[in-house]
Amino acid sequence: MKRKVIVTAINDLLQTPEGLELLADFPRTLVIAHLRKITEESRSKQLLEGANPKTNQEILNEARVKLVNDHQPTLKKVINGTGTILHTNLGRSNLAPCIKEDLFHVAFGFSNVEYVLETGERGSRYAHLEKLLQKLTGAEAALVVNNNAAAVLLTLSALAKGKEVVVSRGELVEIGGSFRIPEIMELSGCHLKEIGTTNKTHKKDYLQATEEEFEGLILKVHTSNYSIKGFTAEVDLKDLKEIASTRNIPLVYDMGSGVLTSLANYGVETGYTVKEVLSTGVDIVTFSGDKLLGGPQAGIIVGKKEYIEKMKEHQLTRALRVDKMTIAALEGTLRLYLDEIKAISSIPTLNMLTLSKEELHRKAICLMKSLFRLEGLQVKLIEGISQVGGGSMPDVELSSWLLALEPENLSTTSFVEALRKASIPIILRIKKEQCLLDIRTVNETDFPIVINMIRETLDSHR
Structure with a gap:
């Protein structure tokens, strides 16, 4: 006996409250393209693998996730925790x-x-x-x-x-x-x-x-x-x-x-x-x-x-x-x-270059106290070296304070990768198997973002 294939009409999906919301938020051609692709994949799996067909709600939810991901700008804000002030890959001067x-x-x-x-x-x-x-x-x-x-x-x-x-x-x-x-x-x-x-x-x-x-x-x-x-x-x-x-x-x-x-x-x-x-x-x-x-x-x-x-x-x-x-x-x-x-x-570049060791220590302690409250994370304050970067002053080393972050349920590499892929990416550096965040290049106004991104990363890997 042949399995009945459920065919969902794209126009029917577009007339639902969720479909109308998609049309309000995204270009019509993209919405239709994603809905069509998801429904076709659902039919193929039903025919070839005997899988249960996706419900209208599942199709619409999946379409929204894909549209949000595809429609985001590729050039976005990141948190520079590397300690390189003029980081060419991160846009150099602010x-x-x-x-x-x-x-x-x-x-x-x-x-x-x-x-x-x-x-x-x-x-x-x-x-x-x-x-x-x-x-x-x-x-x-x-x-x-x-x-x-x-x-x-x-x-x-x-x-x-x-x-x-x-x-x-x-x-x-x-x-x-x-x-x-x-x-x-x-x-x-x-x-x-x-x-x-x-x-x-x-x-x-x-x-x-x-x-x-x-x-x-x-x-x-x-x-x-x-x-x-x-x-x-x-x-x-x-x-x-x-x-x-x-x-x-x-x-x-x-x-x-x-x-x-x-x-x-x-x-x-x-x-x-x-x-x-x-x-x-x-x-x-x-x-x-x-x-x-x-x-x-x-x-x-x-x-x-x-x-x-x-x-x-x-x-x-x-x-x-x-x-x-x-x-x-x-x-x-x-x-x-x-x-x-x-x-x-x-001017942020000049300000970061001239921050005193005492001011950097104050910033580091401030962020560390908040990170201490996160479950599943060990934080240590260590001394380190920042770089000017950007093809400038190759001989200059700037003494700085760094936070060594050690997650309980993630390897060093996985933690750095996860933060790099966060909704607001945080770019760290790895040295001697430690995840290092150099406080010199992190603006205090971005501390709440750093805390939230690390919290979300830890929560998603429990």
């Missing part, structure tokens, strides 16, 4: 909360991005940022594109296409994601002229390379991702500027991660600021808008007006230009730098 309102108005309404309110004429989008950058760095002019690799590409294309560019072998770095200085130079149409060795480059190397009516430029690249120690030598910016002036050629410095204010008074050695670099006479400096600056992803070019003007007129500038949201976020961040104390307290 914007200052105090600029949120300005960014909101620009993002969700019309704005004067290329409109001069005083005259009613068309203006330049770069004007919103240029005066601020001039004031903060002492540069004659400034231009902003979409990242620092683009800034280097535009600089070389505008100033050295078809010409030679002198670079020390020790500075032919890979920026990240397999983007390399030699390849960017090739793309710009200039010709790489390597000098020196990996560990040593001398003044005479630059002098010899720029003899005989040399018409290109000298490019110095900050080795942001690594450092070479021991038997080394490099030429400082003042000496390079002297050579460039003698040869009547530009000196360009790819600074990588731009520093606008020194953090030395807070125990963090960030190296030269952009203003200090320009004071040596360097003609063009390029650096990132995120990373140590603490703004949105952008490539900032500052320096001599005659060279910046050439870049503004170059066709690549249109392709590499920034949008209104980047301009608003960067302008808001730069304005904070007009008051150094406000910048350090307001």
